[in-house]
Amino acid sequence: MxxxxxxxxxxxxxxxxxxxxxxxxxxxxxxxxxxxxxxxxxAGRRVIMLEVDEIELSAVLEGLHFLSPMNADDDEAVQRALHDLLGVLCRAMADDA
Incomplete structure (x- = not known):
């Protein structure tokens, strides 16, 4: 890119x-x-800009099995993994409500 x-x-x-x-x-x-x-x-969607430590983010996403260690340097893979993690969290919170 x-x-x-x-x-x-x-x-x-x-x-x-x-x-x-x-x-x-x-x-x-x-x-x-x-x-x-x-x-x-x-569609009820929003774009949010976040500043995070890339090492910590990759470690968390890898630890939760949202990101393969082989893709830790791929920005698009990290973005997809974070999107997936947030989707799971949002659905879980909606189910609890």
């Missing part, structure tokens, strides 16, 4: 608030972002 630093974005004029970079490195217009936001909100 490519990382775009602020200098690259400034050179390309993508640093304006009307554009964002998606996970494939392509730009998204404000209208596209708004459409995606509304679709998520309608």
């Amino acid at each position: 490519m990382n775009f630093n602020s200098r690259f974005l400034e050179r390309r004029n993508f640093a304006s608030p009307n554009y964002a970079i998606n996970k494939r490195g392509r730009t998204m217009s404000a209208a596209t972002r708004q459409r995606r936001y509304r679709a998520r909100r309608k």
